[in-house]
Amino acid sequence: MNDSLNNNVWVFIEQRDGTAADVSFELLCKGRKLADAMDGTLHAVVLGREPEGLAVQCFRYGADEALVCSHAALEHYRTLPYARVLTQLVREHCPRVVLFGATVIGRDLAPRVASATLSGLTADCTDLQIADVQYLRTDYPRLLLQIRPAFGGNIIATIIAPEAKTQMATVREGVMELTVSERPNEPRLTPVLYEPEPLDEVVQILERHRQTSKVNLKSAAIIVSGGYGLGTKENFGLVTELARVIGGEVAGSRAAVDAGFVPPERQVGQTGTTVRPKLYIAIGISGAIQHRAGMQDSSKIIAINSDPEAPIFDIAHYGIVGDANDVVPRLIDAYKHCLK
Numbered sequence: 292m293n294d295s296l297n298n299n300v301w302v303f304i305e306q307r308d309g310t311a312a313d314v315s316f317e318l319l320c321k322g323r324k325l326a327d328a329m330d331g332t333l334h335a336v337v338l339g340r341e342p343e344g345l346a347v348q349c350f351r352y353g354a355d356e357a358l359v360c361s362h363a364a365l366e367h368y369r370t371l372p373y374a375r376v377l378t379q380l381v382r383e384h385c386p387r388v389v390l391f392g393a394t395v396i397g398r399d400l401a402p403r404v405a406s407a408t409l410s411g412l413t414a415d416c417t418d419l420q421i422a423d424v425q426y427l428r429t430d431y432p433r434l435l436l437q438i439r440p441a442f443g444g445n446i447i448a449t450i451i452a453p454e455a456k457t458q459m460a461t462v463r464e465g466v467m468e469l470t471v472s473e474r475p476n477e478p479r480l481t482p483v484l485y486e487p488e489p490l491d492e493v494v495q496i497l498e499r500h501r502q503t504s505k506v507n508l509k510s511a512a513i514i515v516s517g518g519y520g521l522g523t524k525e526n527f528g529l530v531t532e533l534a535r536v537i538g539g540e541v542a543g544s545r546a547a548v549d550a551g552f553v554p555p556e557r558q559v560g561q562t563g564t565t566v567r568p569k570l571y572i573a574i575g576i577s578g579a580i581q582h583r584a585g586m587q588d589s590s591k592i593i594a595i596n597s598d599p600e601a602p603i604f605d606i607a608h609y610g611i612v613g614d615a616n617d618v619v620p621r622l623i624d625a626y627k628h629c630l631k
Contacts, residue, residue: 323353411452520575578603
């Protein structure tokens with residue numbers, strides 16, 4: 292690695308039982324663009340029990356090199372050993388950017404490494420860019436712009452860490468687009484030595500219990516999503532009926548989840564799931580920044596709202612101004628007639 296330029300982008304590859312989290316590969320794709328913007332290189336950081344096969348997969352998504360730390364003690368994520376390894380690597384090589392998934396693991400690991408290395412860290416970013424910045428009359432070339440909603444989603448904030456040698460960010464799954472590299476680099480694995488310490492064993496894994504969600508909004512081609520504007524849980528049934536008729540998945544805004552109209556696993560938005568379906572139908576959703584951050588990259592967006600000034604219409608390809616309780620039944624009826 293060429294550490295002298297301090298232009299390297301690192302992505303922590305989160306894995307469970309040897310399988311990488313989708314967000315890690317998504318971040319590699321974004322990391323490739325960031326590294327190119329800095330004339331730098333992209334590195335995957337992989338920890339686990341014999342994770343070499345997983346490390347090789349990283350090159351399909353743009354990695355130039357993989358730092359591989361292999362040891363039986365790293366088979367499952369534990370805070371202390373993982374944080375110690377990452378902290379040592381960051382101190383030794385001083386990468387310019389380090390990216391983590393905003394998962395349970397990433398949210399535990401990233402702040403520990405950032406604190407130990409005095410690095411800047413921004414959580415739940417919706418976009419990342421590289422730009423030359425002038426701050427307090429000082430020029431900072433190739434600075435990481437960490438973009439995310441702030442103040443309850445009322446504004447989009449661009450956060451910088453100009454004085455930090457290393458800039459870190461966490462990003463939610465589905466926010467960055469996953470694309471396979473057309474010309475992947477030849478795998479180049481660099482082993483990282485793991486030396487066990489007694490402190491690593493303070494926390495041990497006795498049993499593991501995992502429950503996989505039965506809802507997979509990310510892979511849905513059609514999503515029908517309802518908001519608090521529907522008024523009642525009974526009215527939200529129109530969303531379910533329309534989704535059933537057209538073969539889509541049911542989703543909702545955070546306000547709809549908080550009101551009990553739809554379960555939390557079906558929430559779309561900044562604090563829910565980020566989706567990119569071919570068709571997204573937003574019913575009774577005003578279009579707050581938090582919600583738009585989770586669905587604005589959909590191929591086609593249809594918005595139904597009684598308020599003609601609703602922000603959702605700013606990103607919708609087609610908008611219908613009207614009462615959802617009147618409009619949606621007509622859509623259902625029209626589609627049923629098309630099937631005959």
